[in-house]
Amino acid sequence: MKNRFYVLLFVLVAAAVVACSPYRQLMTDFADGQNSLSYLHTSTKRLNMPKNPNVKLLTPVISARLGSGDVKRISTQVMPLIVFNSCEYRYECVLGRNQISEDVPQFLASSLREETGRSGTFKIKEDSAADFSIDVEIDSISARGPYQASREWIVAIIFLIHHKEDQAGPGRAFCSYHYRLRKGNEIVLDGFVKSEKTIEMLRPQRRTSFSDFRGFYRANLVESLSETIKMNNEKLVRKINQYFRDNPT
Amino acid sequence: MKSFVFCCWITVCVSCVPSAYKLTTLQDVPTESDLRRKKFILLNSRDFENGGRLAAIVNGKKWLDFDQEVSHVKDQKAKVFLQGTKLMVQKDYAGALNQFKSLKASDFDCQVKILVTDCLYELKRDTTNFRRNYQEALDCTTNAFVREMALKRYRFFKYEK
Numbered sequence: 001m002k003n004r005f006y007v008l009l010f011v012l013v014a015a016a017v018v019a020c021s022p023y024r025q026l027m028t029d030f031a032d033g034q035n036s037l038s039y040l041h042t043s044t045k046r047l048n049m050p051k052n053p054n055v056k057l058l059t060p061v062i063s064a065r066l067g068s069g070d071v072k073r074i075s076t077q078v079m080p081l082i083v084f085n086s087c088e089y090r091y092e093c094v095l096g097r098n099q100i101s102e103d104v105p106q107f108l109a110s111s112l113r114e115e116t117g118r119s120g121t122f123k124i125k126e127d128s129a130a131d132f133s134i135d136v137e138i139d140s141i142s143a144r145g146p147y148q149a150s151r152e153w154i155v156a157i158i159f160l161i162h163h164k165e166d167q168a169g170p171g172r173a174f175c176s177y178h179y180r181l182r183k184g185n186e187i188v189l190d191g192f193v194k195s196e197k198t199i200e201m202l203r204p205q206r207r208t209s210f211s212d213f214r215g216f217y218r219a220n221l222v223e224s225l226s227e228t229i230k231m232n233n234e235k236l237v238r239k240i241n242q243y244f245r246d247n248p249t
Numbered sequence: 250m251k252s253f254v255f256c257c258w259i260t261v262c263v264s265c266v267p268s269a270y271k272l273t274t275l276q277d278v279p280t281e282s283d284l285r286r287k288k289f290i291l292l293n294s295r296d297f298e299n300g301g302r303l304a305a306i307v308n309g310k311k312w313l314d315f316d317q318e319v320s321h322v323k324d325q326k327a328k329v330f331l332q333g334t335k336l337m338v339q340k341d342y343a344g345a346l347n348q349f350k351s352l353k354a355s356d357f358d359c360q361v362k363i364l365v366t367d368c369l370y371e372l373k374r375d376t377t378n379f380r381r382n383y384q385e386a387l388d389c390t391t392n393a394f395v396r397e398m399a400l401k402r403y404r405f406f407k408y409e410k
Contacts, residue, residue: 035408
């Protein structure tokens with residue numbers, strides 16, 4: 001009889017833990033939507049500046065693995081105390097290609113072209129007659145962060161008190177490019193630019209549904225990734241400017 | 250009688266809904282969190298002598314006081330700008346757009362460009378290139394707060410549709 005009671009209790013707690021798990025909902029809310037990488041350029045716009053030499057931008061490639069958006073289970077902690085019960089779920093949210101509305105290499109090409117138009121001392125040209133060529137390879141790109149959900153409920157004979165709390169972050173976005181500037185076939189500049197951005201901890205505000213909050217977390221990760229691309233583009237243009245300053249053509 | 254009370258109740262409720270737009274003179278510098286929640290409009294001391302009072306009136310939706318205060322403003326452009334911002338707070342974006350037509354995009358630290366784009370966004374004019382408009386406003390202004398305004402507006406457009 002006693003054994004049956006414990007089995008029943010175990011089944012009840014296990015059922016409650018599974019029923020309260022926000023995994024499926026998190027997967028839907030976080031992994032299914034899309035956000036844009038586009039940003040406003042804040043670099044100083046150089047007006048009426050002669051731009052020389054011409055540089056051909058080869059189509060950027062991405063060698064880093066950027067798979068589909070995913071939510072990974074990290075841990076589940078259960079505290080079954082019959083009257084007071086609590087569960088804490090920890091996940092890792094990973095941003096993927098399907099959550100970004102642009103094609104990343106194409107976006108890099110267009111944003112780098114625009115950045116060059118603003119702050120570059122050289123000119124991006126599409127034809128093969130350009131004196132120089134640059135190829136950019138995204139060798140590392142990622143945006144991810146933890147997501148934590150806690151569920152508590154108190155069972156008191158005729159009523160049940162239920163409490164939910166979610167928090168996300170601090171997330172981290174990282175992006176690195178490997179670039180090579182060539183004059184003809186000779187590599188004249190070879191290096192990396194890297195940027196990182198950390199996202200502060202987020203909690204749902206009043207009147208924000210958990211579903212909106214998870215979508216907002218995804219948007220924050222995309223926004224941070226966009227920020228790292230912006231920083232990399234600015235750094236890259238500065239490095240090429242510096243090269244042409246040191247090696248006038 | 251019942252329907253009258255109901256209508257009054259609805260009117261009170263609608264008028265209590267907080268506006269998305271808020272006027273500031275930067276006396277109390279908005280925090281990052283404020284900037285993410287509200288769309289600010291700057292009344293700088295160079296263009297508006299009584300900016301603090303005007304901001305308080307518009308944010309408090311005291312429209313009778315507003316008309317009285319605006320009548321003291323001498324500059325015609327400032328009057329039009331204030332009328333436009335009032336209409337934006339009242340969510341009459343078509344009316345605001347009409348007001349801003351008589352101003353140049355570069356007026357008031359290029360805020361007119363931002364506010365016109367805001368109105369088009371609120372009116373859901375999908376043919377507008379919002380990114381280009383906010384970028385132009387950002388490049389046009391030299392005021393650090395207005396630059397921040399343009400960046401945050403684009404953020405609203407991008408992530409909070």
